[in-house]
Amino acid sequence: MNPFEQADAFLTDQFGHDVPMSLATGRGDEVSVRVVDCYYEHGKLFVTSHSQSLKARQIAENPKVAV
Numbered sequence: 001m002n003p004f005e006q007a008d009a010f011l012t013d014q015f016g017h018d019v020p021m022s023l024a025t026g027r028g029d030e031v032s033v034r035v036v037d038c039y040y041e042h043g044k045l046f047v048t049s050h051s052q053s054l055k056a057r058q059i060a061e062n063p064k065v066a067v
Helices: 003-015 054-061
Strands: 019-027 030-041 044-047
Touching (some): 003 030, 019 054
Antiparallel strands (some): 019 030
16 A cells, blocks of 8 residues: 555544544634534545635635644
8 A cells, every 4th residue: 555545544544424623714814713524535625614604705715724
C-alpha cells in the first residue's frame, strides 16, 4: 500500500462515518470556530450546513478553513 492509500484508509477508518469536528472560518481578522458534523469519503471531507448559514457565507468569502 502506498502512502496515499495508507492515509486514505486511516481517514476512512477514523472519519468514514458521522463525526463531530471543529471547523474554523475567518472573516477579516475575526475567526469563528464551531462544531459541525463531518463525513470522509473517497478523498473528500463533507460538512453539513445550510447555504445561508454564517459559516457558509464566511467560506464563500474566504475558502481557507481549518478542521
